[in-house]
Amino acid sequence: MNKFNHIINELAQDARNQDIGYAVASWCRIISQLGHYDTQKVKENANKWLNKIQLVDNPLNFLNKINIFANNESTNKVLILAFVATGAGLLQYLLNEKEKINKLEEQIIQDANYLSSKAYIKQKNILVLLIKSDRYQELIDSLKSDNYLNPEDSFKLYGATQGLWIGTENEFNKSQIKQELNIRPSVTTKSEYDVHFVKIELDRDDSRFAPNVNPMDRRDAFIELADKSPKIEVSPRLSCEAYEHTEFYSR
Known part of the structure; x- marks a missing residue:
């Protein structure tokens, strides 16, 4: 938690992170240091998640309702909301990648079965x-x-x-x-x-x-x-x- 608070405080020093879109991009830059993720897709997924929230409520009100760091300053709330959105975006990205891998494995198996069946077809x-x-x-x-x-x-x-x-x-x-x-x-x-x-x-x-x-x-x-x-x-x-x-x- 101390490390998380340190990152929050560090990001809060940049006034541009009061904008939720910029804050999401900031979290994506941090994620890029942790692994080989397509942060552009993570960002797109995060923004889609935020758009869904906005259809039913103000994103900051949503954050207060689920009681996540409700007493933090406004800038921190934006960063925390951006963190949640980026996490949702990363999760969606990983699920999509897993689905791609599963489809690729299925295709490889199908291709292997097809080639195997062709190998058994006797040529005249x-x-x-x-x-x-x-x-x-x-x-x-x-x-x-x-x-x-x-x-x-x-x-x-x-x-x-x-x-x-x-x-x-x-x-x-x-x-x-x-x-x-x-x-x-x-x-x-x-x-x-x-x-x-x-x-x-x-x-x-x-x-x-x-x-x-x-x-x-x-x-x-x-x-x-x-x-x-x-x-x-x-x-x-x-x-x-x-x-x-x-x-x-x-x-």
């Missing part, structure tokens, strides 16, 4: 095979007859594949293979060198379809395709130029 992997049209026409016709790979065609695909490529769906969409499928028309005059692109959707990556893999591992990967019954698409008959500058690598 695309396997594309290059097959000679005439040599494997029977197989091509069988593949076209269904949107999913039949078990009896799975092993045949291994022997028919001249080239292949595997990557994520995003990588496929950026690939030259996809570009050729988009722009390359079906042949009008057939050639023995014509090809088909066979696109197969996989639910996960399989390194056995990557370049430079042991032939037996590659063969096993093709055989196991039947167990997954993946979705399959067969391109129209394309000229050999369709794969000349693509990412296909040798089986």
Whole structure:
């Protein structure tokens, strides 16, 4: 209390503190020495509190009614009222900051949950095979007859594949293979060198379809395709130029 009285007496020596607004600003300057508070917001909250009091009573009368230092001189009463108002402003500021922190924490948790859920969404992997049209026409016709790979065609695909490529769906969409499928028309005059692109959707990556893999591992990967019954698409008959500058690598 002695320290509080000392501050009151020190502030009372400045006649400008007879003005309630200036007195609030004086208390805000003292608060700024106690911590990292946004004293401008504290001051705004204090003035809002004073305005609410003024709607129902004179602020000094309010101070007398609640019997806080009622016998003090007028200047001290203004300083005390400013102290109460600044305290109310600081309390409101701290409550607002706590609410901001709570909202920020909630947002962080929501963002973390969202990112976590996105991480569990499996991205499709695309396997594309290059097959000679005439040599494997029977197989091509069988593949076209269904949107999913039949078990009896799975092993045949291994022997028919001249080239292949595997990557994520995003990588496929950026690939030259996809570009050729988009722009390359079906042949009008057939050639023995014509090809088909066979696109197969996989639910996960399989390194056995990557370049430079042991032939037996590659063969096993093709055989196991039947167990997954993946979705399959067969391109129209394309000229050999369709794969000349693509990412296909040798089986």
